[in-house]
Amino acid sequence: xxxxxxxxxxxxxxxxERIEGLTPTSRRLSSLRGxxxxxxxxxxxxxxxxxxxxxxYPVHRPEVAGELFSGLTTLYPGTVGGxxxxxxxxxxxxxxxGEIYSCLSGQGKLVMETPExxxxxxxxxxxxxxxxxxxxxxxxxxxxxxxxxxxxxxxxDAGHDYGSIERQGxxxxxxxxxxxxxxxxxxxxxxxxxxx
Amino acid sequence: xxxxxxxxxxxxxxxxERIEGLTPTSRRLSSLRGxxxxxxxxxxxxxxxxxxxxxxYPVHRPEVAGELFSGLTTLYPGTVGGxxxxxxxxxxxxxxxGEIYSCLSGQGKLVMETPExxxxxxxxxxxxxxxxxxxxxxxxxxxxxxxxxxxxxxxxDAGHDYGSIERQGxxxxxxxxxxxxxxxxxxxxxxxxxxx
Numbered sequence: 001x002x003x004x005x006x007x008x009x010x011x012x013x014x015x016x017e018r019i020e021g022l023t024p025t026s027r028r029l030s031s032l033r034g035x036x037x038x039x040x041x042x043x044x045x046x047x048x049x050x051x052x053x054x055x056x057y058p059v060h061r062p063e064v065a066g067e068l069f070s071g072l073t074t075l076y077p078g079t080v081g082g083x084x085x086x087x088x089x090x091x092x093x094x095x096x097x098g099e100i101y102s103c104l105s106g107q108g109k110l111v112m113e114t115p116e117x118x119x120x121x122x123x124x125x126x127x128x129x130x131x132x133x134x135x136x137x138x139x140x141x142x143x144x145x146x147x148x149x150x151x152x153x154x155x156x157d158a159g160h161d162y163g164s165i166e167r168q169g170x171x172x173x174x175x176x177x178x179x180x181x182x183x184x185x186x187x188x189x190x191x192x193x194x195x196x
Numbered sequence: 197x198x199x200x201x202x203x204x205x206x207x208x209x210x211x212x213e214r215i216e217g218l219t220p221t222s223r224r225l226s227s228l229r230g231x232x233x234x235x236x237x238x239x240x241x242x243x244x245x246x247x248x249x250x251x252x253y254p255v256h257r258p259e260v261a262g263e264l265f266s267g268l269t270t271l272y273p274g275t276v277g278g279x280x281x282x283x284x285x286x287x288x289x290x291x292x293x294g295e296i297y298s299c300l301s302g303q304g305k306l307v308m309e310t311p312e313x314x315x316x317x318x319x320x321x322x323x324x325x326x327x328x329x330x331x332x333x334x335x336x337x338x339x340x341x342x343x344x345x346x347x348x349x350x351x352x353d354a355g356h357d358y359g360s361i362e363r364q365g366x367x368x369x370x371x372x373x374x375x376x377x378x379x380x381x382x383x384x385x386x387x388x389x390x391x392x
Binding site: 005016059066070094099100110118120122123127128131132133135151153155 | 332
């Protein structure tokens with residue numbers, strides 16, 4: 001939609017949860033089947049409807065080194081069996097590429113881990129920018145009562161590798177306990193040597 | 197200052213003109229000698245003092261493909277002989293790398309051109325994000341009465357090539373005429389075939 005070789009501008013709307021003039025891609029509850037710990041709660045919730053968990057506005061560029069892929073993602077507030085709404089999460093297909101997340105509104109957590117299982121979870125609120133180094137998978141979680149949005153930039157040739165996260169999830173999960181976001185171990189997570 | 201291989205966060209201050217805890221690099225009037233069209237006005241202004249024209253807060257990373265170089269730049273308001281305060285401007289040393297500028301506060305213009313002399317000037321105000329494709333030199337100009345700040349991200353191996361801009365400047369200059377920012381041709385600019 002944007003010319004490939006001339007500069008162009010795009011505009012974040014005033015509440016910084018949308019890119020003006022772009023139609024977002026929506027991820028609904030059904031598209032995260034198998035990702036939440038409590039599959040019974042997931043099924044019960046899906047029987048009531050299929051709400052949007054998040055929307056993203058990608059600004060595509062040619063997928064070559066030197067170009068940048070950018071966009072905005074907005075996560076809705078909510079939980080499934082006490083686990084906060086979250087993005088699918090992924091490694092980059094080109095593992096040695098980083099990414100920058102800049103929080104625009106709301107509050108959440110950025111859950112990250114390496115292929116070896118080293119993990120880190122970083123709080124995000126407006127003004128916080130997180131540098132995700134090459135090799136770190138990343139997932140965002142909305143831990144607040146309102147929408148949580150962030151702007152992101154990565155190399156345009158980074159690509160996505162959803163597979164390994166879909167199989168077992170991240171090492172840490174973010175759940176509501178006594179009204180507060182709490183990190184718990186993911187019982188499905190196995191260290192690399194034990195995976196089949 | 198940041199660990200090289202683990203995620204880290206940094207925080208834009210509440211007015212979005214600084215990165216908390218980072219000491220900025222300042223560019224004063226004297227460092228832009230030869231860049232403003234009116235050298236007599238430049239000398240007269242410098243005789244009165246050497247004000248800061250802009251400050252930038254770079255978040256350095258290893259200069260290799262896959263890493264990202266990010267930061268924040270704040271331009272002060274002012275003019276030299278009617279020409280608005282501006283950054284030095286540069287091509288990337290690795291020409292085939294792009295950059296993203298996201299305006300945080302104030303108002304300004306982003307002046308761009310290719311090695312062949314194709315030019316474009318884009319207005320910036322809060323919420324506006326500009327995609328600078330590979331090959332386009334870029335300079336920002338503060339056309340407003342307040343500070344003008346923006347967040348930027350480029351590939352960490354992009355590097356800087358200031359030389360060709362220092363020699364003749366950009367094809368277009370931004371000057372105040374009848375109280376409004378106006379584009380004028382740069383009389384020192386030569387098309388590639390006529391440069392020595």
